[in-house]
Amino acid sequence: MDSLRDKPIKFIYSVFCSVILLFACKYSTAELPRLVQPPKSDGTLSFLVVGDWGRRGSYNQSQVAIQMGRTGKDLNIDFVISTGDNFYDDGIISPYDSQFQDSFTRIYTASSLQKPWYNVLGNHDYRGNVDAQLSPMLRDLDCRWICLRSYVVNADIVDIFFVDTTPFVDKYFVEPKDHVYDWSGVLPRNKYLNNLLTDVDVALQESVAKWKIVVGHHTIKSAGHHGITKELEKQVLPILEANEVDLYINGHDHCLEHISSVDSGIQFLTSGGGSKAWKGDVAEWDPKEMRFYYDGQGFMSVNLSEAELRVVFYDGYGRVLHRWSTYEKGPYSDV
């Protein structure tokens, strides 16, 4: 009698233990670091996005920076996102590299841009000293600078997931040409990538924010010079689709671009116009998906509330090139 009565309790206990174990396994990979960004007191949030910029002011970098300052003031921005390729041609060699001052601190001087800058690394950054760009010493030199490999910014109505995309791209490993990449911290590569994919998936699944935005340097969908990044299309895109991400924002192609996927609700936004542009080689793309392409310099803004998300692209003179917005999730419209 006693043992029979015990059975259900034992069963419940063993289920309980397996659940605990499952959770323990699930979270055995390191979680992505999380940073908290408070929204405005009215619950809204706005920010600018610029990519592919650090050229000591040349190729219109300074012009774009001046305009970002003006637009940043109009929108009362909360922060700036950089989509990577922060310093050309080969990243920085140490935290004291003059590039940091000459391409960042002395360029983005407007008062509206004295906000946190959330950065990711691009392939050009990997050609320098990666630890230098990740070093907290840069924050002593310029307190705006925030750069980790992969991380999440929790801003209440939106969670923004920053993903280190350079290690996914085969050609940097297989045919690096005369470039030397700093893979310290990335090898063994398969382990690094598998952990990263799991961490991003888990972080997206756990997100309870109204909006989900993923930021990486490399393209997933693009008609620009570099085009589609096959490795990300294969390995990262399914995770974004499964987790109903709203926006994927990248740089790498030196242009401004908006592609709406016909297969998912994800908007693919390229903001890589921070300096050198005008590549002149745009591939054909399904007109049902291609909503906007500008082969020149500029940047993007995002303004969101719980109910609405608005994206605007600007050229280096502040001319609005393209607007797009969505209410809730699903139907969208050009404004």
Ligand SMILES: *[C@@H]1O[C@H](CO)[C@@H](O)[C@H](O)[C@H]1NC(C)=O
């Ligand atoms: C700077 O911007 C102007 C206006 O968009 C453009 O005509 C010019 O070619 C740009 N210069 C460079 C070096 O990209």
Ligand SMILES: *[C@@H]1O[C@H](CO)[C@@H](O)[C@H](O)[C@H]1NC(C)=O
């Ligand atoms: C941002 O969006 C909110 C809500 O949609 C709106 O109230 C606010 O005016 C917008 N801000 C700007 C600067 O457009």
